[in-house]
Amino acid sequence: MKDIVIIGAGGFGREVAWLIEDINKVNKEWNIVGFVDDDEKIQGTEINGYNVVGNVEWLRKQELHVVNAIGDPIVKKKVMERIEYSKNTYPVLIHPSVICSDKVSFGEGSIICPGNIITVNIEIGKHVIINLDCTIGHDTVIGNYTTVLPSVNVSGFVELEECVSVGTGSAIIQGVKIGENTIIGAGSVVVKNLPVNCTAVGAPAKPIKFHE
Numbered sequence: 532m533k534d535i536v537i538i539g540a541g542g543f544g545r546e547v548a549w550l551i552e553d554i555n556k557v558n559k560e561w562n563i564v565g566f567v568d569d570d571e572k573i574q575g576t577e578i579n580g581y582n583v584v585g586n587v588e589w590l591r592k593q594e595l596h597v598v599n600a601i602g603d604p605i606v607k608k609k610v611m612e613r614i615e616y617s618k619n620t621y622p623v624l625i626h627p628s629v630i631c632s633d634k635v636s637f638g639e640g641s642i643i644c645p646g647n648i649i650t651v652n653i654e655i656g657k658h659v660i661i662n663l664d665c666t667i668g669h670d671t672v673i674g675n676y677t678t679v680l681p682s683v684n685v686s687g688f689v690e691l692e693e694c695v696s697v698g699t700g701s702a703i704i705q706g707v708k709i710g711e712n713t714i715i716g717a718g719s720v721v722v723k724n725l726p727v728n729c730t731a732v733g734a735p736a737k738p739i740k741f742h743e
């Protein structure tokens with residue numbers, strides 16, 4: 532079995548530990564060494580049976596398999612930049628329940644949670660999270676670090692640029708492009724392209740604020 536650590540000991544980190552346990556039920560592949568977290572208060576504590584074994588600075592000097600379970604794309608990207616020149620490697624983790632064709636490419640470190648359906652001719656970037664129960668349609672491109680939260684429906688020919696966050700229960704119609712760093716609120720219906728660096732909500736989704 533290969534040693535793996537999970538960055539982030541929060542709720543999603545615990546869900547990723549469960550995802551890995553489910554992969555191991557099909558094929559004994561991973562030994563979960565523990566969680567990595569910058570919260571000094573939880574160092575050495577046990578969470579759902581796994582220890583918090585160090586912080587990101589510690590991880591920089593390791594040679595482990597690593598999965599980043601931080602949901603916020605921008606925070607996730609910053610953490611990956613801190614360990615960019617380490618000897619760690621980043622496997623793709625796909626839950627055994629996922630329905631996916633062989634016409635899908637996954638970038639390193641991506642996490643595909645239970646219940647997803649990912650169809651054909653789809654490109655998924657590095658350190659992407661597709662949370663529970665989404666559908667991703669044909670010819671879609673998902674940029675690095677983007678997070679798709681639970682129960683989102685992405686139609687065909689959609690482009691999500693780098694560091695996009697798509698809120699739970701949203702729907703994105705075919706052919707739409709969502710700009711880098713943009714946040715889509717829960718339950719939104721995206722029917723037109725959205726610019727970079729904004730928060731957009733509603734049906735139809737419209738920007739309500741812009742950020743750096």
Ligand SMILES: CC(C)(COP(=O)(O)OP(=O)(O)OC[C@H]1O[C@@H](n2cnc3c(N)ncnc32)[C@H](O)[C@@H]1OP(=O)(O)O)[C@@H](O)C(=O)NCCC(=O)NCCS
Pocket residue numbers: 662680681697698699714715716717718719730731732733739
């Ligand atoms: C969109 C979102 C990011 C906004 O967060 P924020 O920047 O802190 O903005 P605020 O909470 O200050 O809300 C700003 C306005 O937008 C409204 N709003 C917030 N989220 C909304 C949503 N999803 N749909 C419609 N309106 C929304 C608020 O009511 C508020 O309106 P007001 O100015 O009339 O009072 C957040 O509400 C959201 O939907 N996040 C997604 C969460 C999610 O999917 N979680 C899943 C975890 S697994």
